[in-house]
Amino acid sequence: MKKVEYIIVGQGVAGSCMAMKLLQENKSFVVIDNHFHKASAIAAGIFNPVVLKRFSIVWNATKQIQRLQEVFGQFEKLLNKKYIYNFPVYRIFNDEQEKKTWIKKATTHPDLIDYLSTETEQLNSYSSIKNPIGSGEVLHTGRVDLTNLLIDFKNYLVEKNSFIDETFDFSELKLDDNQAIYKNIEADKIIFAEGFNILNNPYFKNLPVIGVKGEVLKIETNAKLPEAVVKGKEFLMPLGENQYFVGATYDRDNVNYENTEEAKQYLIDGVQNFFEDNFEVVEQHASIRPTVVDRRPIIGAHPTYQQLICLNGMGTRGTMLAPVMVDDLYNFLENQQPIDKEANIERFYDKF
Ligand SMILES: Cc1cc2nc3c(=O)[nH]c(=O)nc-3n(C[C@H](O)[C@H](O)[C@H](O)COP(=O)(O)OP(=O)(O)OC[C@H]3O[C@@H](n4cnc5c(N)ncnc54)[C@H](O)[C@@H]3O)c2cc1C
Known part of the structure; x- marks a missing residue:
């Protein structure tokens, strides 16, 4: 034994x-x-302390952000490879009101001051990104290559x-x-x-435990894009070598592990909402998030x-x-x- x-x-x-x-x-x-x-x-392995729908802070975010750097750093040390990629998240504004709310929270909200930048024009130099009202930058964000x-x-x-x-x-x-x-x-x-x-x-x-199915795409494009997550209707995240992650769907009704054409089209439409360049879908994946009531x-x-x-x-x-x-x-x-x-x-x- x-x-x-x-x-x-x-x-x-x-x-x-x-x-x-x-x-x-x-x-x-x-x-x-x-x-x-x-x-x-x-x-995607994204870590982001801010809820991008409401511009509010994630539960216990500061402690979590600090600890994840330490723990995934231990994996890097043990396995002698890089897994943590620190880069910003840019949230494209839908209207002027959103921009106003963002700036207000970035300057006055005690929980958010450290995480929201007041810069709103960082995406302007990327011609393939539709960004007429600007975008908010979230700090202390990035991705772990899980x-x-x-x-x-x-x-x-x-x-x-x-x-x-x-x-x-x-x-x-x-x-x-x-x-x-x-x-x-x-x-x-x-x-x-x-x-x-x-x-x-x-x-x-x-x-x-409630299953929430998520589907994601990996795409390839020659467009010039920032080393950052760009969040419009969907998000684009760099994976290196002209590849990007596009995500994600949230489906509580069809909880299974199948890739679907509907989700693929939904994600393509979502990314084309703000990204105006050619791309090719090279992979699609589905899984289930274990969420709780x-x-x-x-x-x-x-x-x-x-x-x-x-x-x-x-x-x-x-x-x-x-x-x-x-x-x-x-x-x-x-x-x-x-x-x-x-x-x-x-x-x-x-x-x-
Ligand atoms: C499309 C999508 C995108 C996501 N993007 C992000 C993101 O950007 N950032 C983020 O933080 N989170 C993201 N998530 C959520 C994140 O994936 C989950 O929070 C997390 O993976 C849950 O991890 P887990 O270890 O609990 O479960 P899992 O990763 O599902 O691992 C469970 C493991 O247990 C094994 N297992 C289960 N039962 C048994 C058994 N009886 N015997 C043997 N093995 C068993 C399974 O094979 C599996 O390997 C995303 C999820 C999805 C679906």
Whole structure:
């Protein structure tokens, strides 16, 4: 029998940040993952502390932005590769009123002063971008290349004999008072970081996780574009070598993993709304975001089986949320610290 302190089920951004934390803390663990449509692998990986619809601050943004730089920096160091790309987000204004609201918030709103620039003409030198009223610049933003990070980290874990490539089989799980035994592995705790697939987990399936399907495109163009996210009706994000990411759709009704022509056309129309140059679609991807009724993550222990742990509900912002949620969860598990009550699974104990 192999003994570990933790089994992590799921190697998306949540499970990977958890594994990184355990590595840093010298805890023993194995990761189990079946690579079934992980949302993290197709996500843009954008981090942005400002809600671009309402120009409001994201929940706990400052802490999240700071911590994500540290944690994804640890991945860069461990795997000896660059994954963090710091660049601005430009939000194209729809009308004069939006511009006025932006400037007002950028100069007077205590939560936003650090994040909104009052410069509104940065896109004017790009002839392919329609930007008649200007655009607001969000600061401290960028992208984590989750697609490559997850592949490289998996290879690292395989090399360290800490990765099992399979679907977690619940019929092989035995629970006693303090432990969990899975096949030939004895673990103190099992952390389920399964993304939307948590709804197929017999222990956590009643959690109010709501799938929101997202589709994205990768396009190629020779147009001159800024090293920044440009957000009009949809967003364009540079990937290097004339390739750009276009995203994303939000669909609560057709929750599946299929690429659709409708979404492709919707994204093309959305980007053509502000981008006037030729491009070719080279890839399309779909996955499902694990969102939660009250828009907060769900972390903590199962009410009956305290050795079963939930790390879920990263919603539309896994890049920013995962590092801090992992810290909170680790402090709860190892140092008996309370979990942030807005993210604590206890708020849903009545569902079990
Ligand atoms: C189109 C799109 C664009 C997005 N863009 C952004 C963005 O720009 N910025 C941002 O922050 N967020 C973005 N998101 C949201 C982000 O992707 C999610 O918040 C995040 O990926 C959730 O991570 P996770 O680790 O919880 O789940 P996932 O990434 O889905 O990972 C779960 C993993 O668990 C594995 N798994 C599940 N069940 C089992 C089982 N029983 N046995 C074995 N393995 C299992 C799966 O195979 C998968 O690998 C986007 C999402 C989508 C769909």
